[in-house]
Amino acid sequence: MPKISNKGLLMPESPIRKLVPYAEQAYKEGKTVYHLNIGQPDIKTPQIALDAVKIHSLDILAYTRSEGSEGFRAKLANYYKQNDIEVDPNDIIVTTGGSEALLFAFGSITDVGDEVIIPEPFYANYNGFSTASGVTVVPVISKIENNFALPPIEEFEKLITPKTKGILICNPGNPTGYLYSKEEIEKLASIVKKHDLFLIADEVYREFAYDGIEHYSILQEKGLEDYAIVVDSVSKRYSMCGARIGCLVSRNKEVIKTALKFAQARLSPPTLAQIASEAALETPQSYFDEVIDEYVERRNVLIEGLKNIEGVKVAEPKGAFYCIAELPVKNSDDFAKWLLESFDLNGETVMVAPAAGFYSTPGVGLNQIRIAYVLNIDSLKKSIAILKEALKVYKD
Template sequence: MPEISKKGIAMPASPIRRLTPFADLAKKNGKKIYHLNIGQPDIATPEIMLDAVKNIDFTVWAYTASEGTESYRNKLTEYYNALGYNITSDQIIVTNGGSEAISFAMQSCLDSGDEIIIPEPFYANYNGFACMADVVIKPILSTIENGFALPPISEFEKSITEKTKAIFICNPNNPTGYLYSRDELEILRDLCIKHDLYLFSDEAYREFCYDGREFVSPMHLDGIEEQVVVLDTVSKRYSACGARLGCLITKNQKVYQVALKFAQARLSPPLVAQIAGEAAVDTPTSYFQQVKDEYTQRRNLLADGLNGIPGVKCPIPGGAFYIVAQLPIDDADDFCQWMLEKFEYNNETVMLAPATGFYSTDGEGKNEVRLAYVLNQDDLKKALVCLEKGLEAYQNTH
């Protein structure tokens, strides 16, 4: 019998989706589940985007250029330059979701065995992309005690070796919701310049910054232009996760040309999604203000509710739509599965994402969970009740 690949065995399961079979079984048994485990917003996709799909009139559903259609890249250039990125359309590669952009960046900039430093906890699938690219993640621990702020620069310095090729941030952060400041980004810039490293910036949640806080991209910083690779997606910005449309942006033409070869190997990004994405750039600013106001209210409701449960602690996120909370438990993986398999309150329960999957360091996050405030406020209130009742029952039985 042929053997499975070592890479396949090492490929980590998604902590966000791993518990889905237990949720599916609970639903078949008639249980209502509040999904706080995944970043699938219930916010309506902009009408301008949906109308573009409804009004498609092509007669052949054809390939597009591997880097994306010229019209879409031109429109994206308008969007990013309005944010001060100062780019041209030939510095953008359109990708099949932000996931492919991340994969292209790792494959283009790192060789097998090279190292990439990432503050943890981090988006769980970075582990999977690193496995696919055969590169090594060197985690730098951030902690709930200071709201998951950027770890001291001395910790980065200690982790840099001759194999280190990049530092990777997600800003605002998934899973913590932490929003990196200009000062923090300038520290990272100086470090990357000093050690000649790439700076990867995952900006999927750029539009969601709260309390008047400023979003800063490495694209806004001087002196590091050739070392920055921005990774982006329409999934969260326009509540269009199913479009599977993202992009990679770099002013480094060597990186661009190599990434383009990977793009050519997979042929092209999706045509229909690009048509929708092009229209979406003209979404009125009022849409984003309404969405931001709604997420701010949800964040406050969830954070206040969590901190009001005995033994629970969580910081107030500055962006994105996630919270990492510390629970009075010893094993978040067991607790999250138990909530689906063995608990119900009024025939309802909550699905959470164990935080262990957002860490690369063994043993970290054992008493933490990630919650996505992507449900309406009434459902969030009911989910909080379920969680409090579930924690009480779990502690009594364990």
């Protein structure tokens, strides 16, 4: 029988989605499952985006330009300008989600066997993208004890080799909710310039910054014009995960020129989704004000509730809508399965994401989970109560 590729065998499962069959079985058994495992917001998509698709006047659903429609990229450039980021429409390539933007970035700056340094825990699919690209992830561990702040720059320097092509961060972070400060970005800028590396920032959660702290983009940092690559997306910003529209942004003309070849190979990003995404850029600030207030309240309820569970340690997120919690269990993967298979509180249980899948260092994060606080307050309170009771009876 023909053999599957080594690349395919090495491709990791999603720690976020691999428990779905257990959840489906729980539903069949009549249980209610609160999904804390996936960053699918329950916030309504802006009506202006939905209406744009309903009222479009297209006669033919044709290809757009490979780099995305000219009008959409112009409005994206204006969006960035409003966020104190000066870029030209030609510095932007529209992609099929932020995922494709990262794949284009890897394809443009790395060869098979090259290395990218990533502070961990990190978005689990970075492991998948690196495997698909033949890139080696070199982790530098951040710790729950200091809220997953940027590790010392000395730790990065120890890991730099002739194969190192860049450093990748997620800001604010998935799965930690950590928001990098201007000073931390400056430290990263210094090291990439010193060692002639790229700095890639996944900034899809830019709007989700709390407690009066403002997001600072690598594109705002002076002197990084040739080094900075931003991955972005409409998925979380406008609660449009299903649109699958993102973009790659860089002032480095060679990066954009190279990424465009990858974009041409896949022809074009989705036409109707671009129409919706372009319209979403007209969303009023009041929408974000309400959304941020809602997420802050959810975060506060969740963090306070988790801290009141004996044996649980939790980091305090300053952005995005995730947190990492350390549980008094040996293996959170087993615990997550047990929650779905064998436990319920009044017919209800929770689905969480085991955090080991957000690390690339073996054996790290085994007793941690990622929680996405994308549910309403009442559901979060019920979820906390379920976790509290579950931990009382769970046996490793």
